[in-house]
Amino acid sequence: MTDFAQPRQAFWAGVRALAPLLLGVIPFGVLYGVLALKSGLTVWQAQAMSTLVFAGSAQIVICQMLASHTPLVVLFAAIAVINLRHMLYSASMAPHLGKVSLGWKSLLAYLLTDEAYAVVIQRLATLGSHRQWFVLGAGLTLWLNWQASTAVGLWLGANIPARWGLDFALPLTFIALIVPAIRSRADHGAVWVAGLVSVAAFALPYKLGLIVATLAGVGMGVLLSPKPEKTT
Amino acid sequence: MIWLTFIGLGLVTFLLRFSFMGLLGQRPLPAGLARLLPFVPLAVLTAITVPEVLLPAGWGWDTATVLPRVLAAGVAISVAWLTGKVGLTLLLGMLTLWLVQAAVGG
Numbered sequence: 338m339t340d341f342a343q344p345r346q347a348f349w350a351g352v353r354a355l356a357p358l359l360l361g362v363i364p365f366g367v368l369y370g371v372l373a374l375k376s377g378l379t380v381w382q383a384q385a386m387s388t389l390v391f392a393g394s395a396q397i398v399i400c401q402m403l404a405s406h407t408p409l410v411v412l413f414a415a416i417a418v419i420n421l422r423h424m425l426y427s428a429s430m431a432p433h434l435g436k437v438s439l440g441w442k443s444l445l446a447y448l449l450t451d452e453a454y455a456v457v458i459q460r461l462a463t464l465g466s467h468r469q470w471f472v473l474g475a476g477l478t479l480w481l482n483w484q485a486s487t488a489v490g491l492w493l494g495a496n497i498p499a500r501w502g503l504d505f506a507l508p509l510t511f512i513a514l515i516v517p518a519i520r521s522r523a524d525h526g527a528v529w530v531a532g533l534v535s536v537a538a539f540a541l542p543y544k545l546g547l548i549v550a551t552l553a554g555v556g557m558g559v560l561l562s563p564k565p566e567k568t569t
Numbered sequence: 570m571i572w573l574t575f576i577g578l579g580l581v582t583f584l585l586r587f588s589f590m591g592l593l594g595q596r597p598l599p600a601g602l603a604r605l606l607p608f609v610p611l612a613v614l615t616a617i618t619v620p621e622v623l624l625p626a627g628w629g630w631d632t633a634t635v636l637p638r639v640l641a642a643g644v645a646i647s648v649a650w651l652t653g654k655v656g657l658t659l660l661l662g663m664l665t666l667w668l669v670q671a672a673v674g675g
Binding site: 357358360361382385386389390391392394395399403409412413416417420421422423424425426427428429430431432434435436439442443445446447449451454455458459500502504505506507508509510511512513514515516517518519523524527528530531532534535536539540546547550551552553554555558559562 | 571572574575576577578579581582583585586587588589590591593594595596597598602603604605606607608609610611612613614615616617618619620621622623624625627628637638641642645646648649650653654655656658659660662663666667670674
């Protein structure tokens with residue numbers, strides 16, 4: 338159990354935990370800025386979406402849908418489905434943040450992303466007092482860099498060739514998170530099934546395949562895990 | 570109108586993120602849910618990543634696009650497995666991507 342003596346220490350520990358992921362996040366933010374301009378948004382609209390929605394790949398989908406004049410109902414439904422995984426994140430963070438005030442939870446919920454969740458959830462169970470500051474440090478670090486890298490992408494505009502493959506930085510970062518976290522047989526099962534189903538269900542609309550693959554992977558993990566354990 | 574749309578989309582995203590954190594309070598999670606959740610990070614990240622590697626342009630197989638990604642992912646998996654370091658994994662993965670792109674794309 339890590340007990341932070343002061344909020345400041347917890348905050349900076351959170352910043353340090355997230356920092357290695359920025360290498361992958363920044364190119365992705367730049368790419369979003371470039372794509373947002375291409376899809377016809379103004380600079381201010383594109384930057385505002387990064388602040389108001391703050392949802393990485395979902396923002397790129399929003400750009401594409403706005404450019405193709407998708408009806409609003411479909412747009413909202415699509416974003417709800419794409420971001421549905423955040424409910425799972427919320428559920429797995431909730432037990433660790435029981436004593437934190439609603440104001441704090443609102444702030445941490447706004448800052449919750451794939452990346453912040455991935456680094457925070459590994460540590461949250463081992464943290465004692467001031468743990469909310471750790472989550473804040475990780476979330477805010479990602480938020481600031483997302484805003485800044487969006488701005489850089491908007492500034493560079495179309496000057497980034499697609500051949501640089503900037504969009505691939507984030508999948509590589511995720512590989513770096515996934516592989517070392519695979520330990521048990523159940524973990525292996527969860528990863529293989531999630532991967533296979535994500536390809537098989539790829540053709541489903543609105544990235545529904547993502548949620549189907551996630552649930553299938555989780556199901557296989559549970560199936561393979563010994564009953565009394567894994568209930569922490 | 571577009572501003573209202575952004576605010577609305579932000580609100581939807583926020584509510585999904587807030588859901589369990591906000592509503593559960595100090596009550597413990599249902600036992601069934603608690604058993605599922607440890608697998609969420611691995612399953613989600615894998616489900617995001619695998620199509621990005623194998624199906625960047627949908628179902629059409631285009632060697633010049635897909636092969637660099639597959640090999641780069643292979644290098645990244647090896648580096649991550651051996652070192653566990655995020656920065657090194659990303660660096661060697663991107664280098665592989667560019668090298669193979671140069672080789673197959675001309």
